[in-house]
Amino acid sequence: MCESPVRHAHSLLFVPATRPERFVKALASGADCIIVDLEDAVAEGSKDSAREQLAQHLPQLTPGQLTRTVVRINAVGTRWHEADLALLRNWTMHGATVMLPKCEDAATLRGVAQKLGDGARIVALIESLAGLDAADALAREPHVVRLAFGHLDFQLDVGIHATADEPELAFARSALVAASRRARLPAPVDGVTTDTGSAERLAVDARRARAFGFGGKLCIHPNQVAGVNEAFGHTEAERAWARRVLEEAARHGGEAFSLDGRMIDLPVIRAAEAILGG
Structure with a gap:
């Protein structure tokens, strides 16, 4: 299995699967990779149509673009999960990566990888205390190329109300960096900055992530990409x-x-x- 750009991406930009006209624009935004979102960015009533739109547009991406494309599928146990896997099985063989949300169990992740096939590449998204507890086991799964931190859902799960600089999440960030290192994975990806209009807030969040040992950050708007790339690059x-x-x-x-x-x-x-x- 060839090296995936996802392993060393600094900036990973979310794009709703319902907006296929943005896929190529997002790939041209300067982001190292894009994450086409079938999960949180898509309303329940639009899940099936979003998947159909994705199926229609994936063939339009070049091989190089596919290797820079991650698809966040719906979580295990949801009624859309199996159909998401069925679509992505063929595309993982062509370089696409799957982001699995709400990862909490290595055996469950292994089952997802088996359904995706030998070419599966998975970003394990840690969004709960159970996921954090399982981080070492998840990181060691052979199809996992990287860990990512869903820090907003993590706060909801644990009952944390983090302040602006988020010292309350230091233990979780350190644990994910350590788990990645023990498994010899690239440094993990930190969560999003929700204030898309503040370059200063983004810079602070990105510098903190890098200081903790993260290797990249999730972006939710194209105007965040340059700031993330700058923070994680070298002068x-x-x-x-x-x-x-x-x-x-x-x-x-x-x-x-x-x-x-x-x-x-x-x-x-x-x-x-x-x-x-x-």
Whole structure:
């Protein structure tokens, strides 16, 4: 199974499945990936028609666009779930990824992967305390390419009323980052910023996510994409520093050395490599 862009995406932009005319526009917005939403963005009475519209428009995407497309299906146990799986089974073989909401059990996720077929790639969306408790097991499932944090539903489940900077959710964010690391998955994806009109709020949320060790963030409006990409990317100053570190490391033949008054050893060299690699 080839490497999916979803694994290292910084910005993942939601698009309602009921608005297929936006799919290609969203892919051209600068977002690393899009998430076509069959779940929360679609009213119950429109679920079947949304799936039909998606089925009509998926063939219009190029192979490259398909690998950047995630589909959030309806949760296990809902009356739309099986039909969602039936549609996506063929498309996962062509590179599309499935986001499974309300993940709480590895065996259930494994059953979803089996129905999707060998080519299945799944983003496990953690939205409850039970999901957080199962994060390690979910992350280790072979078809899971990434964890994501549905922090709004998580607050409802646990009864948390988080303040603006969300210190109340620090334990959950740290747990998801640690679970991803233990399973050798890429860093997880943080939840949305609901204030689509505030670049400052988005910047604060994205910087916090990166500080916790997240590798990306969910977006609900195209105007959030650039801010997320900026927050999770590296500045030219950081890249210039990384190049100097690697140049000096090559000169010192693996020995520790000092650069700008800072000791440079293997962990710092690895950090510089990561900056230039990302």
